Structures are given as structure tokens and as C-alpha cells.
Amino acid sequence: MKICLINPTNVNRDWGYSFPPLGIAYIAAKVLALGFEVFVFDRDLLLWKNNMDFKRVDELTEKMLREERPDFVGIGATTPLIFDTYKVARMVKKIVPLARVIAGGVHPTILSHQVMADCKEIDCVVVGEGEETFVNILLGNKAENILGILYRKGEDVVANPLPPPIKEMDSILFPARELLDMRSYTQKSKHLIRGVSLKGTSIFTTRGCPFLCSFCCAPLVFGRSVRYHSAGYVIAELEHLIERYKVEGIYFADDMFASNLARAHAICDEIIKRGINRKIVFAVQMKANAVDEDILLKLKKAGCIQVEYGFESGSQKMLDLMNKRVKIADNYKAAGLTRKVGLRILANLIVGMPGETKEDFAQTMRFLKKIKPDVAGLYKLVLLPGTKLYNDFEKQFSEAKNWDCSLVDDLNINLTDIPKSEFIALFKKAKAGISISNARAYILYNFKRNAFATIGEVLFLVINKVRSYIRKVKQCR
Template identity: 25%
Template sequence: MKVGLAFLPAWIPYNPPLGITCISAVIEREGHEVSLFDYNAYIYDQIKDKHGELWLMDESPKWAEIEVFKKEIYPLIKTYLFKLVKDILSQKLDAIGFSIYNSNSHPTMIVIQNLRRIFPELKIFISGARVDEPLATELFKLKLVDAAIMGEGEQTTTEILEYWSSDEERDEILGAVYFNKSGEVIWGKKRPLLNIKDLPIPDFSKFDLDRYTSNGFPVEFSRGCVAKCTFCSETNYWVSFRTKSARQIVDEFKYHYDNYGVNQFRIVDSLMNGNHRLLEDMCDIILEEKHTFYWHGFCRISNKLTPALLKKMRDAGCTYINYGIESGSQNVLNLMKKRYKLSEILETVKHTKNSNIEVHAQILIGFPGETWFNFYETLRMLKILRGYFTRIYPGIPLSVTRQTYLYDNLDEYNVKLGSGEKWRTKNFSNTYTIRLIRHWILKKYLKYINITQGYPLEVE
């Protein structure tokens, strides 16, 4: 089949999108012809001079809130969304898949609606972190998609395409919701987890690499997370923590260097140190073979990140680590189920800086149960460690999102949902307005203590 895979804004366009590239590598291996449409980077490139700030992390609520999106963003990107529709139709594809996240769901739905109206015979499928049972139910009721992939997409997409290429009926396709040949909606059971060691290396050759704002490529060491933070959906989405081998990771670095001259890599995992033995083995191979690679990514605070391991990581090319610290209050850390102590934060941050690895950190404001004193504790921690941090990401105030422990246990946290970001605690101790005020104070305080903040649109 001739298949397209598309990714729409908004996502900071540092690198080519990894999700659709991974699926492309697998279905091409099965003989399908694949076209890739990164309209996130394309649209950013067209309007960045006047409106590039809309791709900043702080602006993501504007893309997620439908009324704000319609008023402030849609008029700016409307022309490009219809260009994508034309591009897809001009390819004379048999099927088109869209990767959906919270921040790109509205642009994606607009493109899907127009494709369905203009070319109803085109098979449309969706995958990504935003795809869950409520969304699938809504889209199948409206008959906007032919298949929705729940969870990992590589094998399920392959089987969906095989099904559409065949005249034979199937009782179900694991991991998929789809219309069968009689027009009935079939809900497949969960698919067993993939062995990611069996996946091919992603091929970025189909992208215009000049459009991206860094010179690196995204790479994954693992899928899943060893932690179970209550606000995070990644644990539920990936289900279980799995890794590639150290040899595979280094070979993937080498492949990208040999084929593209790229030796800078953004590790997209929930955490690079889910398996400290793997991390050290990878560093050993890089050092033994004398490669020059530069890489960075997220880590979990851990006393297993010893000075010796951190030094080895630096020698093997680790340039910075982004820690999901989230709070300087032990009470809030416990509510989040972070499972580490404040003393471990102080120790790990200092060891990292002393190893000549830049320290970046995430701060999450407004977790239910966070008091004004707890918020002050976070500011105090930032002041104590201000000489160690290179950059702090204040992000946006906490959202209560589906597929999280918090969302599934609202009563435990005394939370009442509202529209969009506007949830509150039942006793009004934590409201959207309070979270906005604390977030504003945090950003002003970071400026006051001279810590660089936020995700830049362009990086070296």
C-alpha cells in the first residue's frame, strides 16, 4: 500500500519526529511505500519570524483549549493545514496515519475532517499518546477514522495495513479499534508489549533536515519508566519498562553519524537511567571504541548516579541531564510518589555539576496538596542550588490528564475537574488562579536569582 504518516503542530521542532519515523521503518520493511509529512516543522518554518513563540512550551495551552485555538492560532495556520490536505491527496495514497498529542489534536482533527469530506475512500488511522478509548469512541461515532491504534504503533499498524490489503475478514486486531468489512466497529484486546530490540533503526532521510532547530537526532534507549509518578501518563501508556542493548544504542549513534554526519543526540526516553547497568555499558563501549558523540536527556534523581558513573557519562559525551525534580517540598514529592528524599536531590544535583555535566531541571507547580509553604520550600531549594543549575523549566501549571493515577483517583486528591486546565480542589485551596499566581512568582523568582528558564526554540 501507499501510506502517509503525518505530524502536526505544536511541538518544539528541534529534531525530526521519532514516532512516525519508527512506524515508517517497520512498515517499509514489510513492503509498503511510505511518505512522511512533518507539518509541525514546516508550519513553524513558514511563520517563525512573527509567530515562532507559539511553539514554546508555555504556549501549549493555547493549542489545547479549543476556543483559544480557534481565535488566536487557527487563522495563522489555516492556509498550511489546507496545503497539507492537498499534499496528501496529490500523493494518491491508500492510507494516511496521524500521530496525535494534546497539543496537536485540534489541527489534526481539522485535517482529518477535510480529508474525510473530500476523499471518503482514503483510509485514515490515528496513533499517539492522545489516542484513548473516549477519543476513539467519539471519532468512530462520527465516522472520521477507519482505525485507532492504542499504545505502541509499529506492529498494530502493520496488521491494519495487511487487513486493508486483504479481502479476508478478521475477528480482531490486537491493539486496534477499526471498522471491519461489514462496517462494524471492532475493539481489539490489548497487544502484548513489543520487544524494542527487534525494531529497525529509524530512517530520517525523508525529512528536510534544514528545517529543524538543532543539529541532532532523537534516539530512544528505552520505552516506559521505572517510576510511577501520579501526574504522568507515560507509565500507563508504555505499560512496562523495556530497553535496547548498549550495543544497539551505540550502533544507532554510529549509523546516524555514518549516514548523516550527525553526532548529537537528544534521548527522548522518560529517563535515561532506568537501567544504570545499561547506561554504564553504553558509556564503556563509546569510550573503548573512541567515538565522539554528544547526547543529553532526562534522568530520575537517584543515588545510583554516583560520581564515578557521572564522570564516565561526561567522558562518553553526556552534555546535560534534565532532572524531573518537580518540587522542593518533601510533602509534595510524597504526594507525587516520587520515592526519593530532598537530600537525594541535593546530592545528585551537586555530583552532576561537579562532573562537568550541565544540570537542567523540571519544576511542576500546583500539585493538589501543595500549600503556599510547600511552594516556598521549592523556591528555597532553587536558591540553595542556584549555583548548580544551568536551566530550569517551569513549564505550565499542573494539568490533570487522562491515563494518570491522579485522573483515576480524583477523590483521593480532593480534586474536582473543570474545563481544560481549570480543575480545582474541592475546598478551593488549589484553583486555576492560584496556580497561575504561583507560576508567575516562580518565573519572576528564577529571573531574580539569575537562572535561565524555559525551553529555547533553537539549541546548539
């Protein structure tokens, strides 16, 4: 039996390929452990390597299917990748009609029935955590007995109950990164730890998020109960990455690294004890009202160089609408403490919220100016399926949802109280200012570390940005 796991293309991404598709790598590890033949076909990486030539990537995909003729094809998809998921499913059924096509990931989890209706070539959808469910499918268990799937029964679609979440987090195998092109995924990049050029990769040490931010779909996939890998597990994975891939940087991709302060301290203590802090640097995401000076100092001692905050807005009204459960004062305090201990600050901000006024927008810009982060990200609100804001405002945009382009980049969807033309002008001006500030900070910081390499990277980034802009114009016409 041969299993192919496919990573679809992301037409909107101009980040390069800093983040490997760990979702399917976790699945692959479980499949490998049971002795099945499995391989990963990474369309997204191929797209990047082939200068965004979609036709060429499709040709390579068809060639792979003809040569390998897999028995099962699993495709992992987030919302911007869903149309490519459909395309791949149709390719599979055309070339290998008897192969079973299984879709999983964020978008199929949240809109499982719609996915099955939209693409008849998909035989089954895996909802939520996929490791155990996918294996149960491969083992030939009867569909009606497999928890967490939607499957076809004649012309009908049957939805089975969900399985309980994986409680023993340390029972989860390390992702099968050996099946990925880790040489590409660990190339030097400024996007892993944003604003810092280094060779590294990302890891997850938790699953679940206890919060219900109105714009975020994270709790819909892994639940609101946070489950943790032990400090020992985390250290073992770090040492594995250092030994095998010679990384110099790690991005902890958990939504909130220090949701359990005792565990965060324990991880840092082990990093220091084992001398890992002399081999790598790292970055974490934190919630502003869940940090204190002690954990920030410990993080710095352990090798952390940057803390990423979802400050989101300088307007308390907007923060409340986002259900952030945080006060503006908390955001200022977190930024001040982080600066005090000498860690870099990454500030993420969202504009375009329903009812947002020009004053709300201005408050966000004033907040950004006051905290002076080392790097900032300004994003227009994206209405992700399953979130409260999506459910509240779904009817206001087209029935033919262009997940690839409109959802992510379309400024025509305006929910603010600012006239559309004015909002677009404000957003573009602010975005341009932040981009210039980020570029200046990037050059200054990295020039001190390696002047020659930084000059080359800047030239590459400029070329890539132009290429990305041209691609987006072509894709979204």
C-alpha cells in the same frame, strides 16, 4: 498502495522544531521494509515554516491529499494535538473518501473509545506500540484478528485485545528519518540540550517506565516493564546519525537512561572506545535516587554535558502526592554529585498540585535556589488523560475540554490551597525569574563557545518569543 503518515500541528509549542516525530518514523521504517510506498506529511513543521499560518498549512494539506490520494492515512497524536488530528481526518474523508484513516499515539491509546466517538472519520485506532499493528492493517488481515485496534463494525466500535509488547527491542528498525526534513530538525537549537546551542537530534534507547508518577502517562503507552536496546544497537544508531546528519549533539529521550546501570556503563564504554565522545556531546534524563558518582563520572568521560532531573518539588508532601518515590535528601544528593563531577544540571519542577500551600511553593523555590541548576523548567501541573490526578479531578473542569489550550496553559484550573489570584501571581513571578536566570546562563555559557553566533541566536529567540505569545493569545481567545 500509497500510505501517508501525518504529524499534526502543536499549537502550544514555542520550542521551534528540535524534536522530530520519531513515533511515525518508526512506523514508516516498518512499512518501508515491507516494500510499501510511504511518505510523511509534517503539518507541525509546515506550521513553523509558514509563520504559524494555520490557513496556509490546511491549504497545503488539502493540496497534498488531492495530488497524492493516499489509500491509508496514519495520524500520530498526543493530547495537545488531538483536535488537529480530528481536523485532518475530516479533510481526508472529504477529499479522499475511500482512504482509511488510522489514529495512534498517546492520546488515542489512552482515550481510544472517546477518540472513535468524537471523530467518525477515524476508521481505526491503534493502541500502544504501532509497528506490527499498523502493518497488519496494511496487509489486509481481518480486523477481528488484529490485536491492539479499535475498529468500526456498522454503528458499533469493537475493541480487540492488546498484543504483547515487543520483546526483541533490537528487532525494531531505526526510525525512517530519511522521510523527515532532517535538515530542519537538526538545525542549531537551544532546546535539544536545553541551554546549549548546538546541531543535534534525539533518540530513544528504551521503552517502558517502572514508575507510576501520578501526573505522568508514560507507563500507559509502553507499559511498566522497561525494555532495552542493546549497547551495540545504540552505538550503531549514534554512528548512523553522526555519519548521515553530521550532528554534534544527542538528547537521549528515555525517561530514565540509567535504569539499568550495567547497560548504561556499557553504552558509555563503547562510546569512549569508538571515539564517539570526540564527535558529539549528549544529555540524559536520570532519577535522583538512581545515580551514583561512578555513572556520572562515566557519563562525563563519554561526552555527556548535562543531566536532566525531574526533581519536581522542594516539598516532601508534594513529592509523595506525585508518587515520586524519592526523598528530598535524594534530590539534594543527586544535584551535589552532578555538580561535583562537573556536569550541567537541568532541574524540572511542577507546581499547582492538589492541596499545595504557599509554604509548599516556597519550599520548591528554596530548593531551586540552593541547588543552583544551570537551567530550570517550572511548569504548572497538567492533568493528562489516564493519569491518577486526571482521574481524581476530571470532574472539576469543563466537559468541553479544550485540549489545545486550556489543558496546557490555563491557569484558571486551580487545585491548590492557594487562592487562584495569589497562585497565578506566585507562578508568574517565579516563572519570570527562572526565565531571566536561564537566559543569562544561556548567554554566558554559549558566548564562551561562539560569541557571534550567540548574539544572533538571542535576537532570533526574542522575536520568536514575541511571535509565540501573540499566537497563543489568538488561539486561546
